[in-house]
Amino acid sequence: MRFSRGQTIFFEGDDAKCFFEVVSGTVRCCGLIQDGRRQIHRFAGPGELLGLGGEKTFNYSAEAVDEVVVLIRDLSSLDEAIGCDGDLRRKVLDALRSELAAVRCHTVLLGRMNAIEKLAAFLLALSTRSNGIDSLIELPMTRIDIADFLGLTIETVSRKLHELHREGVIALDGPNRVRIADRRRMEAISEAA
C-alpha cells in the first residue's frame, strides 16, 4: 500500500484491525492535544512495525513524511499466531521492546535536554540509524516535524541548526541535508546516556 507526502495512514481513535510494516519511506507517529499542539513520538523507517499498541483503537496517528510504502497485516489473529510461530513472536516482541527503549530515550531528551542538545542527539540518532558510516544525513521531514519531535518551535530548530553550523560542528547543504563535521563535539554536546 502506497501513501504520498502528508497522507494519513491511520488516525488516533480508528479501530485497530491491522498493523503495518514500513517498506520504504518515513512515517511520523504523533499525538495531539485539543488546541492543536502536536508531539511526534517517533519516526518509523523501513523494517519497523506500526500499530502494535494493541488496544481496540490506535492511540496515535501515523502520517507519511515522504513517499511511503507499507505492508498491511491482520491484527485480529496476531495474539494466537504469536503463540504458534516463534519467529513472529520474536519479531513482535523485539519491535515492542525496541520501541519502548527508543521512547524512553526520547523521554529523557524531551524532559531534560536543552534545545541544542536535543538537536545534536537527534542528528546523531538519524546518522547512526540511516547511514551507519557516512556522516551525511538526509532530513526527509520539515522543520515543523523536527520541532514537534523535539518539543521545540521551528524557529528554534532553525536557529540552533545554524548555531551548530557557525561553530563548525555540522555543515549545511540546503535545508534538508546535513553533514556531521565534528562528530566528537557533536557527541559531547548531546552527552546522552
Add this chain to the structure above:
Amino acid sequence: MRFSRGQTIFFEGDDAKCFFEVVSGTVRCCGLIQDGRRQIHRFAGPGELLGLGGEKTFNYSAEAVDEVVVLIRDLSSLDEAIGCDGDLRRKVLDALRSELAAVRCHTVLLGRMNAIEKLAAFLLALSTRSNGIDSLIELPMTRIDIADFLGLTIETVSRKLHELHREGVIALDGPNRVRIADRRRMEAISEAA
C-alpha cells in the same frame, strides 16, 4: 523481596536476568544523563511489571519510592513460556502495550505542555489510578521525584501546586496530600488528548 525508601531495585546496565512484579509500594523508573540530570519515565504501582524491556541489560534504573515489595521472576525462559502459556502471553503483551501507551502519553506531556498543565495532568492521572472515586491523592514521592517525572524543577512544582491551591482547584493538606476541589477546572487545565 522487600526494598525500603530510596533503595535501588536494579541499575541501568545490569544484566537483565529477571523481571519483577510490584506487589505493594511505588517504584520509580529513571534514566540519567552524564551530568546527573534525571528523567523519571514511570511510577509503577501494585500489579505492574518491571524489566520487560528485554535487552541483555536493563536500559533504566528502578528505585523504591517508599516501602516496596516485589516478586522476582526468571526472565531467561520467558520467551518460550510465552509461547506455551496463553494467559502469561496476554499478561506480558498487555504490560508492554499499556506501558507503551503510557509513555507515549507522557511524551506529549513533556514536549508540549506547560508547567501547570503538567501538574494538573499528573494529579488527575494519580487520582484515577489510585482511588478511582475519591478525590484525595497521596503523594508517596518527593518534589524531586515529581519534578524529574514532569521535566521541571522542584521550585516550579512547589510554585504551581500552590498556584492551583490559590485558585481553588486543589486543597493542600501537608506536602504529600492533595485533594481535588474542582475536577472540572482541573480537566480543563490539563486538556490532554
Add this chain to the structure above:
DNA sequence: CGTCATCTTGAGTACGATCAAGAGGGGTGG
C-alpha cells in the same frame, strides 16, 4: 533542643516562545 532533609518563597536571569518580516525554491500558468 538541635540537626538534617524537604519544602516554600523571593529576586533576578536566561532560554526558548512569540510575533513579525523577509529570503529562498519549486511549481504552475500565461
Add this chain to the structure above:
DNA sequence: CCACCCCTCTTGATCGTACTCAAGATGACG
C-alpha cells in the same frame, strides 16, 4: 521563458515562563 504564488525556511526583536541562586520555613528524628 518569465512572472507569480505558495510554502518552507531564516532572521530579527521582544516577551514570558521556568530556571537559577539564595534564604527561610517546616517537620521528622535523635
